[in-house]
Amino acid sequence: MAVLDVNGLRTHYQRMAARDPVGEPPIAVFVHGLGYDSLASFYLTLAAPVSEAGIDVLTYDLRAHGRTERPATGYTLKDFVGDLGALLDGLGVDRPVHLVGNSFGGTIAFSFAAAHPHRVRSIVSIEAEPATVPWADKMGRTLVNVVDEMGKEENLRWLAETFGNHHAKLARAAHGIIRSTSIVEEVPTGPLLSPEELMEIRCPVLSIVGSEGFQQDDLTAVQDALPNCRTVVIEGQNHSVLVERHRTVRELVLDWVAQHDGERRAA
C-alpha cells in the first residue's frame, strides 16, 4: 500500500502512470467525497481507463477516510486543501493538475483552485459545488440529519433490508467517522468563498450533475457563479453519478482533458 506522511497523517494514495505518454502527460487528481466514500470510488471506475488513455492518475484517501489516518479534529476546508497541496509537493507534482472531485471532493477542488490558481489546469466537478453560504447551510443540515438518523439501529436495519448489507455497512463506517471526529462541526465552517472569490476561479470547469441529484433545484447554479464553467446534466440520475454512470463520466473526463491539455500544448 502506497503511504505518504501528509501534514503528519499517514495518507494512502494510489498512482497509475499514463500508458504510452507523449512527452510529459497530463495529470488528473481524483478527490473523493465525504463519509461513505474513499479513493475506491475512483480506483474502481475511472483510474484505469483514464491512465490507459495516456493521462497520469493520482488519487488518495482524505483524512479519516479509507486507509488514511483519522485525527480527532482538523476538518475545515483549509485542512483538506492543505493536505492536497502537501500531497502534490510530497510526490513532486509541480505541473498544473486536472482536479476531478466527487461531491465534497469537488468542493475541495474549488477551494484549492481559489487558494492555488497556478496549480490547477481545470476542474471536473461531479455533483459538487463550491463552499458558499448556501452550501454551508445545506451541508450543515445534511450532516446533522445524518448524525440523527444513521446512528439509529432501526435505520441501519432498514437500509440493510432495503438496499442490502453493503449500504448498511457503508452507513456504519460513515457514522464511525462522524462519532469519533469533529467533522460535522468543522466542515460547514469552510472557510467559505465569497461571490468575488468565485469569480477569480478562472480555470475551465466542467460541472456534471444528476437531474435528481443534490443540485436538482438549480442545475446551473455552479455555472452561474463561475466565470468559465459549463454544465452537463445526466438525466434521471441521483447523487451517485460517479458510481452509477461511470462510463458516461469517463468519456466526459477524457474529452475534457484532451480538449484542455491540447490548449496548453498549443500555447
Add this chain to the structure above:
Amino acid sequence: MTTTTVLDELRSMLVRVLDQYGLDDLEITRGTSFHDDLGLESIDLVTLGSLLVEHYGEHVNLAAYLAELDLDSVIALTVGDLADFVIARVG
C-alpha cells in the same frame, strides 16, 4: 498456471487483506463472493489490487478489470471470477 495454484495464491492475499478483521481460518472456493461471503469493502479491493500487481505484475490490473463491470457485477464478484481473470492475463 493451474486454477489450484492461483486459488492458493489468492487465498494467501485475501488472508493479508482480511487480517485487520481478525479472520484467519478462511475457507475459500471458486464460489466464494468477495462481498457477501468475505465482507470485503470497496477499499479492500484496492488493497487486493496492489497485492495482485506486486505478485503477478502490472498486467494483472484489477482496477482495469473492475472498471468494465457494472456495480452489481462488482458486488457479485467471486474468487472464481478473479482466478479466471488472473489466469487469462498470466497464461
